[in-house]
Amino acid sequence: MRPTRVKVLVVILVIVFWMMISRQRGYKFGSNQVVRCSQGHMFSTIWIPGVSVKALKLGSTRFQFCPVGKHWTFVKPVRERDLTDEEVETAHSQHDVRLP
Numbered sequence: 001m002r003p004t005r006v007k008v009l010v011v012i013l014v015i016v017f018w019m020m021i022s023r024q025r026g027y028k029f030g031s032n033q034v035v036r037c038s039q040g041h042m043f044s045t046i047w048i049p050g051v052s053v054k055a056l057k058l059g060s061t062r063f064q065f066c067p068v069g070k071h072w073t074f075v076k077p078v079r080e081r082d083l084t085d086e087e088v089e090t091a092h093s094q095h096d097v098r099l100p
């Protein structure tokens, strides 16, 4: 296998492993991760570790557009098990653009 393909494979494996660990901790990284902005608005977004075209990533925080408050802000992932059923439902009813 070519060295470039090995590097790509290693990166993919690291991302998959990291997503598995995060899911065990209660995060749902993927197409429906609930996030909270710095003003407290909650919505769901596509959150794939290492992949983003619509946000500036800063560790576990992102700078992106909040579709609820219609502003640019920092958002952090939220564990659904820490929310009420109503909060989860509200967050999933507000989804930002379908880009990672």
Ligand SMILES: [Zn+2]
Binding pocket: 037, 038, 039, 040, 041, 066, 068, 069, 070, 071, 073
């Ligand atoms: Zn907001």
